[in-house]
Amino acid sequence: MAPENARRSRPLERMDDLVALCARRGFVFPSSEIYGGINGFWDYGPLGVELKNNLKAAWWQAVVRERDDVEGIDSSIICHPRTWEASGHVEHFSDPMVDCRACKKRFRADQLADAGPCPARQGSSEHDFTEVRRFNLMLQTRIGASEDAAAIAYLRAETCQPIFNDFRRVREAARQPIPFGIAQIGKAFRNEINPRNFTFRSREFEQAELEFFCRQAERDEWFEHWLGERLRFHRELGLDAEVLRTRAHAKDELAHYCKRAVDIEFQFPFGWQEIEGIHDRGDWDLSRHSQYSGKDLGITDPDTKEHYKPIVIETSVWIDRTCLALLCDAWAEEELAPGDSRVVMRFPAALAPVTVAVLPLSKKLAEPALALERELQRRFNAFYDDAGNIGRRYRRQDEAGTPYCVTIDFETGGDGKVTVRERDSMDQERIAISAVAAYVAERLGRPA
């Protein structure tokens, strides 16, 4: 077998190639496909949900479980509507919109160049636009049996606001001194006018957010700390320096409450785009929620007795965008021989949807193969496939991004050995069947 670097490899250039693979193999596909889909909503299939869960688990492990100074929560998606008045979303979270009087379509005023010719005014390439109006991006619903306006509630537009609601309760329950953080992973919703770029800009999405509360004098230090930690996290996901960069927001880009913001961007086929943001939110959130709730969310310094509102350093991951970055980064089309190529998803082993596939060379070998799969399933995401020739089965696992394939053949019964094939190098190694679990665990950096 030729060494890996001798093979010609083509990275992802056209999103359509990835979109097609994701649907065919069950990573991600449109929600409600049988009804023609619903714009801006996506479902994760059997491979996609494992990839996303592995990403979320890695974040939770790094940000919550391995930190003494961060507490996790899981708040409701619908919270008290005053939350969104305090946060400023009811008043300000809107896009500038115009309607075309002829074709009745609505457009973002800042994206009119994308509007295209007006279908209702065939003699003209121009739309007949109304004046600009603001269109709130929060999704609204009504709670309770009453039909009056008091029952209006919103689907959360970001996961961080409920963290501020819970700040005092969590700090007291967890007995945390300042500095400390509160983190959560969950769904949020925005009524994007123009969802686009596959899952990149969607109306329902998942966030993993940390709000870290510190003293004003320490804010820059903590900003640098978290920026460094978060960059390290993405690098450890296998996203290397060529496809990852930071971009500091210019003063005139900053939200009014934001003192400093740095985006972590990934180079998608459609350009450099944000997958995470690190923000210095100052004391805006705790001050506003104090004001709107009438509850004191300040802290009294145990030594100086000074009463103050902590500063918030926020790290905010777009989970779906990061999944998309992992999918884009993993994709490679390799020429194995003239006229013979494969698509291989080179996920890091710890994030791959399937960690190890068990492939008996013949259905007659099902018994020892299934016994091995059962053993591996207790610790890894293991997969069993006895259908088709072994070459085709390897190709299917390459497309799924499975790092290790274990083949059981007719000699296994005699010598107790199996063949382990590594996805990227396609190197094969013969090891004892009893050593497979430890072999895989070692490569994931877990105990044998």
Added chain:
Amino acid sequence: MAPENARRSRPLERMDDLVALCARRGFVFPSSEIYGGINGFWDYGPLGVELKNNLKAAWWQAVVRERDDVEGIDSSIICHPRTWEASGHVEHFSDPMVDCRACKKRFRADQLADAGPCPARQGSSEHDFTEVRRFNLMLQTRIGASEDAAAIAYLRAETCQPIFNDFRRVREAARQPIPFGIAQIGKAFRNEINPRNFTFRSREFEQAELEFFCRQAERDEWFEHWLGERLRFHRELGLDAEVLRTRAHAKDELAHYCKRAVDIEFQFPFGWQEIEGIHDRGDWDLSRHSQYSGKDLGITDPDTKEHYKPIVIETSVWIDRTCLALLCDAWAEEELAPGDSRVVMRFPAALAPVTVAVLPLSKKLAEPALALERELQRRFNAFYDDAGNIGRRYRRQDEAGTPYCVTIDFETGGDGKVTVRERDSMDQERIAISAVAAYVAERLGRPA
């Protein structure tokens, strides 16, 4: 130390005791508490989110990862509104309601006995009720920029319907023959008129559902299989026969599409109540979605060429109710000595929010204690506490339900040993500091 069974132990009798503990220790508390809460919505705090995540991970492991015949998905909460016409929710998912003309309050017609006296008709204990009207329980929103009725969408009222939407895509992507299942965990929403019993009946809740597709001739066999598997699951969570029972629905209780239903019930302080349902839904769902989408969701038998709609056996866990059952079941107040008692949450070790606490006897021992905690955090949910006397720290861990406390004392530096204290027996054992990780792993049934 007296053996455990010699201590007087009182189980949970009043929900208020649990509600207070859950708020104070940060298991579960009202959403948006600082704004006075929002009826039917709850937040999980630092301990609660770990308990819930452990429960969800146990379900995913048992139902998805350890089965070759089940595929996981994660679908969007908002899906195409035709989904809910096909499912019958738009037409039928409603409660019978009456309004009181005097006090303007709304009541469920089947719960009028709970209505209480009318505050607006002081001379009378009677309300002045309107006729019964149907009130749909789905939460509605609007998607997209247009203001017309076409934009109405619903928050999913159950996680199973998107599974039917995705049935064909998942079956093809995963190359699954019948029988096989599709499972997902996620949020669902119902506009309950009268949320009650802590988190038991709430408006936003989490479900873990499996839809298992089989041949009509095998339906009873698969129903029995899944009922057995699901009961075994709850037993392995530590819920034993005294607090767990099954209840088969009588014919007149069944939904019209349901051929058979068995509830798994837990004995809460407020009575026996469902925490999971196993349902034979027949071919209702695939038939309706075929009809409404115009897509053929049938299967052609590869041998007989017969074309048929598979039968669905559903297992549907109420995640929040099962968490509540675990909290109720774990709670015990023990008399340790006259005038000395403790509240201890006896979670099974594998589900406990914190697996192991590291407690240096003095802050001077922080260095080896933190080093041990770092090692343990990579594999378990470990917690560090050096504040207060050791007895108080043990009590705090008892309330959190931490199965193992590791104490580092001034002899640890010399003999390399630490004291492990087991939560339920309060027995203490001295073991090598280097053996702690393996000690805990063994008790969780994991590799050393």
